[in-house]
Amino acid sequence: MAEIGKMEQHIVLDNHYTIVNSSTLAQDLTKLNINKKHRLITLDIKDLYVNIPITETIDIARTQLLIYNDPEITTKICRLLETILQQNYFIFQEQIYQPDKGKVMGSPISDTIAEIFLQHLEHIHIRLLIFSKQILFYAHYVDNILIIYDTQSTNQDNLTQYTNSMHTNS
Numbered sequence: 001m002a003e004i005g006k007m008e009q010h011i012v013l014d015n016h017y018t019i020v021n022s023s024t025l026a027q028d029l030t031k032l033n034i035n036k037k038h039r040l041i042t043l044d045i046k047d048l049y050v051n052i053p054i055t056e057t058i059d060i061a062r063t064q065l066l067i068y069n070d071p072e073i074t075t076k077i078c079r080l081l082e083t084i085l086q087q088n089y090f091i092f093q094e095q096i097y098q099p100d101k102g103k104v105m106g107s108p109i110s111d112t113i114a115e116i117f118l119q120h121l122e123h124i125h126i127r128l129l130i131f132s133k134q135i136l137f138y139a140h141y142v143d144n145i146l147i148i149y150d151t152q153s154t155n156q157d158n159l160t161q162y163t164n165s166m167h168t169n170s
Helices: 022-030 054-068 071-086 110-131 156-164
Strands: 038-044 090-092 095-097 135-141 144-150
Touching: 022 135, 038 156, 054 071, 054 110, 110 135, 110 156, 144 156
Parallel strands: none
Antiparallel strands: 038 144, 090 095, 135 144
């Protein structure tokens, strides 16, 4: 029986680079020390939902879940995720479709799965660019990315090439 009053934290998404709303973005941008050597670019993640590697994302979730949960709870949650993610279909013009890979847009869990996967990539790849001072600012909102970079350290082509190579589904 579950202990009454015990609050479990199953998974934590830090949302460090996630744009919450336009007001917060504006506040974050006004705090930056931007000068003539900085440039802004925006990128769009092409076909985000259908390119999410489901098995890999469940493995990422499993690793995150194990931080706050015992292995039994983690296994149960991952099995539920697998079951839910297998229910991958949509209706268009009265036809039922089931994509070969990824998740369909509009599924209640698609945003969360995408966020788990993107935050993992950002933790591995984007932090390096920030620590190396190649980029001053990075944020994403769903599949749109905003980057302010230092032209003395990198350029738009290098950043685009780097972000496109962060994962094999790019």
